[in-house]
Amino acid sequence: MESFTLTRIEMSCLLLSLTGVSSQKPLNILQEAWTKFHHDEVRTGTTLPAFLSTDIPPILHKIIKGGAVKGLSLGEIAALGHLVEYSNLSVTAMQNWVKRDFKEYLGSPQAGKKYSFNQAALLFMIDDLKSALDFESIRQLFQLLFLKPERDDDDLIEPAQMYSSYAGLFEEIKSNPVLHTQRIGGRDLHKNTWKDSSLARATEGILTRLNHLSKSQREMVQNALLVAAISVQTCYFQSLAKQYFNAVLFLDF
Secondary structure (H helix, E strand, O other), X not given: XXXXXXXXXXXXXXXXXXXXXXXXXXXXXXXXHHHOOOHHHHXXXXXXXXXHOEEOOHHHHHHHOOOOOOOEOHHHHHHHHHHEOOOOOOHHHHHHHHHHHOHXXXXXXXXXXXXXXXHHHXXXXXXXXXXXXXXXXXXXXXXXXXXXXXXXXXXXXXXHHHHHXXXXXXXXXXXXXXXXXXXXXXXXXXXXXXXXXXXXXXXHHHHHHHOOOOHHHHHHHHHHHHHHHHHHHHHHHHHHHHHHHHHHHHOOO
């Protein structure tokens, strides 16, 4: 069956919609994400067989039916994570993060017996960041962004908003030839004036929405966005390398 695939920006929009922050309905987000791969079926009126041949996890069925989703289990978060391109999220890995590596942030579910959407965003962020950083570095980054783990009201930016922001930055990098050719790890970032680079300027729209923060705090968020965007780009190249390697093995006949 065909897999249901979401970009990170689509997943972040889904999380924000489920929290009630976004005016966009979860079903509309899923419909738009599915339709972009099925323009021919929409044009020819053959969407029903195409949708029936799409693998839909139970958590999406619940969202599609309009059921109330107040929180997510680790299994549901993993199921959503599997939909995200270039992602390798697993229940086993998340159990280790919850019980040991990031216990201070994830040890206690915040939505009854389930994890909140901000906690789900944290798990998605860990999965992205681990492609470039070790766990100690990720914890240090979280401490800078989210300050005291036991409090939510002191965060420089909410996890779901952070996930959405760097997901949007990554999409802009993919669609902007100038940013893409710089490969976000190029010479611009090694200059003392990297903050005047095209990549840094791409974060300005995000930072203007954080005018409640001090200048140093906005710079902290900007730097974290850069780290996260590079990490997602790393995920992309790792996924691409694995695809080519598998192709080499398969075509050896």
